[in-house]
Amino acid sequence: MVLRGRRIVLGVTGGIAAYKAVEVCRRLVDAGAHVSPVLTDGAQRFVGAATFSALASEPVQTSLWDEVSPIPHTRLGQNADLIVVAPATAKVISDLRTGRSHDLLTATLLATRAPVVLCPAMHTEMWEHPAVQENLEVLASRGVHIVPPEEGRLAGGDVGAGRLADPATIVAAVERVLGPNDLAGQKVLITAGGTREAIDTVRVLTNRSSGKQGYALAAEAAHRGAQVTLVTTVDRPVPPGVATVVEVASTADMQEAVVPVAAEHDVIVMAAAVADFRPAKAADRKIKKADGLSSIDLEPTHDFLVDLGVAKPSGQVLVGFAAETDDVLDNAQDKLCRKELDLIVANDVSAPGAGFEHDTNAVVIIGPDGVVQTVELTGKRQVARAVFDAVVALQQRPTS
Numbered sequence: 001m002v003l004r005g006r007r008i009v010l011g012v013t014g015g016i017a018a019y020k021a022v023e024v025c026r027r028l029v030d031a032g033a034h035v036s037p038v039l040t041d042g043a044q045r046f047v048g049a050a051t052f053s054a055l056a057s058e059p060v061q062t063s064l065w066d067e068v069s070p071i072p073h074t075r076l077g078q079n080a081d082l083i084v085v086a087p088a089t090a091k092v093i094s095d096l097r098t099g100r101s102h103d104l105l106t107a108t109l110l111a112t113r114a115p116v117v118l119c120p121a122m123h124t125e126m127w128e129h130p131a132v133q134e135n136l137e138v139l140a141s142r143g144v145h146i147v148p149p150e151e152g153r154l155a156g157g158d159v160g161a162g163r164l165a166d167p168a169t170i171v172a173a174v175e176r177v178l179g180p181n182d183l184a185g186q187k188v189l190i191t192a193g194g195t196r197e198a199i200d201t202v203r204v205l206t207n208r209s210s211g212k213q214g215y216a217l218a219a220e221a222a223h224r225g226a227q228v229t230l231v232t233t234v235d236r237p238v239p240p241g242v243a244t245v246v247e248v249a250s251t252a253d254m255q256e257a258v259v260p261v262a263a264e265h266d267v268i269v270m271a272a273a274v275a276d277f278r279p280a281k282a283a284d285r286k287i288k289k290a291d292g293l294s295s296i297d298l299e300p301t302h303d304f305l306v307d308l309g310v311a312k313p314s315g316q317v318l319v320g321f322a323a324e325t326d327d328v329l330d331n332a333q334d335k336l337c338r339k340e341l342d343l344i345v346a347n348d349v350s351a352p353g354a355g356f357e358h359d360t361n362a363v364v365i366i367g368p369d370g371v372v373q374t375v376e377l378t379g380k381r382q383v384a385r386a387v388f389d390a391v392v393a394l395q396q397r398p399t400s
């Protein structure tokens, strides 16, 4: 299920373990993945391209130059849901660390935003060399996934650490990195950040929302196979796999970006901290100190989550966030009913380590029948995981 329809580039580099990559290829294809093998020159000294071409979903590619497309690496890199390199030699590890592109595989590894899984295999001395270990540490810190080698028989009769991980272990790692794929084919819209309401041309009224929770939700939804649109007020790195980013500032901008496209989405998560009030009239120039300003007249913004609740198409899951400091659960439950939501994520923003600006959060996810899950203080990505677990559980609930 996880691998069905996922586009995987299988990179094979020149090590004796290249023959085991044949088994990795077969298992990935059997599990429903679309596998594009890329062999380096070194790999072809150990195993024939014909073997992979016979087993994979498309013929082996070996060169930047022998294809119909003049830019095969960008096509492969951009289309891939994941790239797994098995075996990964010390050379390809070093090339990826330093950004060196000299053949189709290294170019593809640089031309992708998809997750990369490296499965090193080499002699024990090489594996334990500080240069190799340091390269892997750097790559891991950049988010590359490493499947460490096992102890066992190596080429030339030696025994030690450095043997390519078992094909089943590699496929399991690929599945784990790809995520459950339970939002595959779904369109998910997420709002993030605090809206900014103009006082004049240089000043705004806003709140402390950093957008971190919204971005974590977007990352998680993309990880689970969704086509994600992120409507955001903040400028943070776009999480891998997020299809569309719409930048907005005010509540009215956000409403304009969300409401017209709401009906075409399967899931909407309104994680943004939307301003409840805005200056009744924004000055069209900078208000000078000398002008004096003793008060700002405010007017309520439009609560467009209420509109989304009223117009919700059947089958759509609508999720709100409730940032509270008092009577957290009662207030959240009230918003769930009032705004006709399917789920609400109650956030005590006064609790230590939770809510605005933190990397961590603690929430209670509430559905129509009451509390679905209490998530104790944890990373915002883990909170995102719990939110989408609850969304998927709702979607999979038998209809009465």
Ligand code: CTP
Residues within 6 Å of the ligand: 251, 270, 271, 272, 273, 274, 275, 276, 301, 302, 303, 304, 305, 306, 319, 320, 321, 322, 323, 324, 335
């Ligand atoms: N929301 C919205 N439009 C607004 C205000 C809020 O779409 N003008 C959405 C938020 O994105 C959030 C949910 O409504 O998902 C709840 O927002 P919150 O500020 O907690 O609740 P309010 O209804 O504004 O109530 P209060 O400020 O009294 O707590």
